[in-house]
Amino acid sequence: MEVNVAGLVVLICFYLVIFVVGVLAARRIGHTGQPSLESSIVADRNIPTVVGIFTMTATTVGGGYINGTAESVATYGLVWTLAPLGIFIGLITGGVVYAGPMRDKRYMTMLDPFYERFGHVVVFLIYLASLWGDLFWTASILNALGTTLSVIINIDLTVAIVTSAGVTVAYTMVGQMISVAYTDIVQLFFIVLGLMLCVPFVLTNEHVGNLEMTSASWLGQLTPGSISPWIDLLIAMTFGTIPWQAYFQRVLSVQTSRQAQVLSVTGGCAALILVIPSVIIGAASTTADWNVTRLGVSPLAINKSSMVLPYVLYEFTPPTVSIIVMSSMDSSILGSSSMFTYNIYKNILRSKASDKELLWVQRLAILALGVIATLISLYVPVIYGLFILAADVVFVILLPQLTCALFFKVSNAYGAVCGYLVGIILRFGAGEPYLNLNPFIFYPWFSETDGQIFPFRTFAMLCSFVTILVISFFANLLFRKELLPKYLDILGISDREGYHYSPTPPASDASELSASQSDKDRSNVTTNSTAM
Template sequence: MAVNVPGLLSVLVFYLAILGTGLWASKKAKKEERKCKGNQSEVTMVGGRNLSIWVSILTTTATWVGGGYLLGTAEVIYLPDRGLSWAIAPIGYSLNLIVAGLFFIKPVHKKNYVTVMDPFQEKYGDVLTSILFIPSVLADVFWVACILAALGGTMSVILDIASHWAVILSAVVAILYTLLGGLYSVAYTDVVQLFLVFLGLWLCVPFILESPASLSIVFTAVHEVYQVPWLGSLQLRDVGIWLDDLLLLTMSGVCYQAFYQRILATGSVAKAQITCFVSAAACFVLAIPPVLIGAVAASTDWNQTSFGLPAPYEQGKAGMILPIALQHLCPLFVSIAGIGAIAAAVMSSIDSALLSASSLFARNVYKNIIRRKASEREIVLVLKVCILVFGLLGASLAMSTGSVYVLWFMSADIMYSVVLAQLLAVFFLPRHTNSYGSAVGFATALLLRGLAGEPLLGLPALIGFPGCRLHDGVLVQAFPFRTAIVLLTLAAILLASRLAAVLFFRGLLPEQWDVFKLRQKDSTTLKEVPLKEAAEGSSLNPSSE
C-alpha cells in the first residue's frame, strides 16, 4: 500500500499550526506568570483564573468532543446490534455538563480550589489523598492511551502509514506545547482544534450523503437492506444496561480534573455555569456529523466502493468506520479534511488529560505531601516532568493494545465506580463523613467492581446482580450494576464514618488505634465531632497558596 502523500503533508501542516499556536499561548502564559509572582503553578494549572468565557467554552467543548466521542458515535450507529437507540454518548456528555454546571461548580469555586483533590486533602488529610489520587491518574493515562490509539487507527486507514508513527507524532506534539504553556497552551490550541473539527466534519457530510454507493438514510432507518435498520432497537431486558451506560457517561465526567481545570480558570461561578451550558449544546451539535456518517455506512453497498467485500463490520473494523467511510465514500481532499478533524479532536483531549494527571501529582502529592516547602519554580518543574512521563506512558499503552474501547471503558469505569461516591460524599455530605468512611468506601468499590466482572477484560462475574443472565457461558449483568455499586459505596462511606465516630468518641476503642486522628482534644460532644470538617488529619488551606 502506498502512503497517502497529500494527506500526510496536510496532517504535518496541521500539527505545525497547532504547535505554533501552543508556542504563542506559552508567551501569554509567561506574561501572566510575571503578574502572579509566587503563584506560577496556579497559572500553569488553571490559567491564573482569568480565562475569557469564549475561550473557556471552546476549550471545554473541545475536551469533551475527542476522538473516542466521534469514532465511538459513528461506530454505535453502524453496528447492526446497536444503532441510534444506543447512541448514548451525545446525550450523556451533554447531560454531564448540565449536571456539572448546576451542582458541582459552586463547591469548588467558592473555596478557590486548584484541583479536584483539594477538598479530599482538606477533609481527609494526606494518607487517603495519596490513595484516592491513584484511580484518578490511572483514568487520565488510560484516556490518553485511548485517544492516541484511536488516532493511530484512523491515520493507518486513511494515510496508509503504520499506526505507531501517528501515535508517536501526536504524542510528541501534544507533550511539547503542553510543556511550554500549561493551561494557556491547552486552551488556545483547543480553540483552533475545535474550529477544525467543526469545519472538517461538516465539510464531509454533504459528500457522504451523496455517495452513489449508498441508499437514502431515511429509507434504511426503518427498512433492512444491507443490514438491519440503523435506528436500532432497545429490548426491555437491556433497559438496565442502557440506563447504566447513560448514568456512567453523565456522572463520570464530573470526576475528571480536566473539567475542573476549565471551570476554575474562569473568573466567577456565573461564567463557569455559562461555559457548561453552552458547551453541552455544542457537544450535541458536533455529534450530528458522526451520526450521519454512521447511518450512511450502514446504508452502503461496500461492493460498489474501493473498500470491497466483506463489509467493515464483517472484517471486525466497525471501530474504524468513520475514517473508512471518509476514505471510500468521499473525494480525496474531503477525506483529508476529515482526518484533520479527527486529529484535531484527538489532540484537544490528549493535552487536557496530560495536564490533568500532572496537576494532581504536582500539587496534591509533591507539593502537599512530599515537599511542603517546595518553591513555585520547583512545582512547575515537577509538573512538566509529569507531563512528559504520563505522555510517554499513554503512548506506550496505545501502541501495546488493539482495543480503543477497552481503554476508554477502563478510564470511565474507574471514575464512575470508584471515585464518584467519594466525590459526592466530600462535596455534598462533608459533615457526615470522615477518613474511616472514605477508606471503607474505597475498599468496597474496588471489591464490588472486581466481583461484578467485566467480559471485555476477561474478568468473570463472581456475583450476580438482579436480572443477570448467561450468554454464551458468560454471566451478563443486565442490572445497572455500576450505579448500584456507586450507591452501595456511598452508603458504606456514611455508615462506616458514623460507626468510627461512635467507637472512638465513646471510648469503645483505644485512642492509639485512631490512626486518622479522629478524636479531638477539646471537649466536643459525640454528635458535634463528626460534623466538624476539620476533625482529622492535616488540613489544606487553599486561600494561603
C-alpha cells in the first residue's frame, strides 16, 4: 500500500502546530524574567485554572487511555474496562485528600514529602519505582501512537515512533512545564475533535452493524468467581491514579490549593466523559464486518487487540479525520526529569548547583529519558504487561509511602524501607501473566486455570502500609528513646526529628504569598529548620 498523503499532510501540520505552541509558550517565560528551576518544574505556580484543567485532562486522555479502552471493551467487555472509572474516582480522591496538603506545603515535586519525612535513601528508592512507571507509561503511549500512525498513514512503525518522540522531546526541553501545559490544550482539542468526528462515521458505515447485536460481547460479564479480582483491579486502578509526578506536577503548578482541588475533580469528570467515544469504537469493532476490509479479518483474530482503535478508524472513517486523534508522552518524561533534577541531582548530588546548571541537567534528563522510552517502545515486545506491572508497583509501593509521609508523623525511614521491600515481594510473588512471570506466592483460591483470584494487589498495598507504621513505631522507640546507641541509626531518624521541608519562594512569588497567608507563615516557621 502507498503512503496516505492526505493523512501525512495532516500529521505534519499537527506536529508543526504543537511545536510552535510549545516554543511560543517557552518564550512567554522569557518575557517574565530569567528562567528558574521553579519556572521549569511548576511554571512559577502560575498556571491558570482553565489551563490546569485542560492539562490535567490531557495527561489522562492520551493514546494509552483511548487505545487501551477500545481494546479492553472489544476484548474483555465494558464491565472489565475499569481504568476510566478508576481514574475518575482516583482523581477526585486525589483532589479531596492529597492535592491540598501537597500544594499548601509548596512542594516542588512528589518526592519532597519523602525527603522531608524519610531522607535520601528512601527518596532514591521511591524515584526508582516512579521512574519504572513513567518509562513504561511513556513507552506504551509511544507504542499506541506509533501503531496508529503506521496503520492509518502506512508509514514505518519505527519512523512514526521516533518522529513523535523527537518533536515531543524538543519542545519539552525548550519550555518544560509551561510548554507542556499549553501543548496539552492543543492535543486535547485534536483528540476530542477527532473522536467526535470519527464516531458518526463509524456508526453510519455500511459495514458496521447495530451495537445491540453484539451487546453480550462488548458489555462483558461478571461471574461470582470473578468478583474478587474485579474489586482488586478497581481499587488498584483507583488509588494507583494518585501517586504520579505527572499528576502532582499540575497540582503544584497552580496558585492555591483550592485551584488544585478544582482541576483534580474537574479533570476526573472530563476524563470519564471523553472516554465514551473510545467505548463506542471498541463496541463497534465487535459488530463490524471485517471480511470486507483491507485487513480481511478482525484484529482480535490475529492477536492485534491493541490495534482495535487504529484499524476501526482506518477502515471505517475518512483518512483526514482519523489522523486527528493524536497524543504525546511529554507529561511523563517531564515528571521524571523534574524529580531527577530537583530531588536526586540538587538535593543529593550537588546541593550548591546553580539554577542555570540545574536547567541544563533537566534538559539533558528529558533527552535521556525520551531516548530510553523510545528504545523500550521499539524493542520490548511486552510493553502492555510491563505497564500493568508498573502501575501495580505505583499502587502497592508509592501509595502507602506517600500517605504515611503526608499524614502519619510516626513513620520514618526504617518503616519506609521495610514497607517498600514487603510490597515488592508480595506483588512480584503473585506473578504476572503478561510477562510470563510465574508466581512463587500462591494466595488463597489460586488455580492453574484462573491464576490469582485473591485480591493480592490490595493485600500487598495494605501489608506495605501496616509494615511502614509498625516498623517505624519500634524504630522510634529504639533510637529516639536511646534504647540503642545513636551510631547504629544508619538512616539517621533521630537527627530528622523536627525536620521540615522549607522551600525558598522567589521574589516574583510575592503575589501568591499575599494570596496565601498560610504559605507565608509556614515559610517563617521553617526558616531555622535543619536539612539532612
